[in-house]
Amino acid sequence: MQRYDSKTVVVKYGGHAMGDPMLAQNFARDIVLLKQAAVNPIVVHGGGPQIGSLLERLNIRSEFKGGLRVTDRETMEVVEMVLAGSVNKEIVTAINSQGGRAVGISGKDANLMRAKRLERLWRDPDSNIETVMDLGFVGEPAAVDPHVIEVFLHSDLIPVIAPIGVGPDGETLNINADTFAAALASALKAKRLLLLTDVKGVLDKNGELIKSLTTAEAQALIEDGTISGGMIPKIEGCLDVIAEGVEAVVILNGKVPHAVLLELFTEHGAGTLIERRRHRAGAKGTA
Template identity: 60%
Template structure:
């Protein structure tokens, strides 16, 4: 090994040490804190990004954070329904879910998708366990009302009660819960809950320090398409009123507001397609998305 190679290796080691030192204050800030991550979008469909996400969750747990993963799975559900010849209809962005559909939804969300994420995390040295809202009556759902188009959504639910007893037993024991947004109703039926809403309810009940929404966009953008780094709730209402926040971002920020009202300290919307976006957001000075606070 030449002197030049040794010097180069030492320089790389120093740079890595510097990065770790820069992360230290952030690690201390989130030590023993609960961070709920809603995982979905294109990041779930890309195996490399999925494995990077798994590494992020393991690193967070090892650094003293208590991560909770809530995942979606709309594209995968759609693909399975198509394969089985079951037609999907949507109203106000929500899947109309009849008896045949809810069986497939539960199978895909609480089964194949959930266990794939668990497998990726465990393959990286973590100890993930797959759960859904039914386990331990974690989430009790009520039937969602009709949409603006007067459509009955069927077995689509909204969280009415969250019991954290199972998560309280899991968190802090080197375990990473991975939650599918399937819940039971007081009527004994099974309901499909929007994953964003489910994550907001879980984060609120746990009084999480952060709720991260991994999406397909960088965050909330201004009218010039520049990222807005921080927002307060009152500013969000103004941005909706003046047309800056539109379309699918409106229900996303409304879920953020709901989570804050339930007791979450801060909610972040960030781009799940960016490698290690969670670590960049939590463990660096500049963050990776839009932080929303009360």
């Protein structure tokens, strides 16, 4: 516990764990305990399944380009309603019910997260011509003003943040929750960034959990194909965060009860820890 005394820990909370009432209660209790233990937890949450469910109920069809959802103005209104509204307040209520003092905000509040339109290149498989995809109101971090978060850190309040930002013309932009949390952790030089997912961490070629990786080892696993698919951009994002000054990033399964406490307060952790040099005791390495 002394290792994290007065330190900032950014927790990205998402995936199916958000839809399980018991896991959500455990998560809220863990966050409250961190605050009571003099840790400064900051929660950034997703909400993809909830957004998809409401879009379906409203009969709003989504268009996809290159595997990415195009967010038009009508869809963006639903995204903001769900992320900054219902999902955010559910998490705030859960934390408060466990004795915490949570406050829900979004990246738009106090200009916390300035964003720019996300651009992705798409190559036509027939002509082999690359074009820039227009994904609508999808953004990526451009600048972080952490002042409002620093105010929270000097109080008993726990910030719960919806991953939407404000664009250059004042428009609302939807930002991937992992990307949002990474940018915030970098700006705050957080002690830890915890990415709660639906998988237990980085797996080796035998499907076993790798408990600890250095940044060099993680890069090597990408190059040899051990890390593949959707895990590649997640790991690359982790490497960028560490390069920006965050001490370590952990990928762990949010469906494991009390995963946050197990990771921070037990010797062997609960997921895959990525850092510049290995410090975790009993780490299995990459063999």
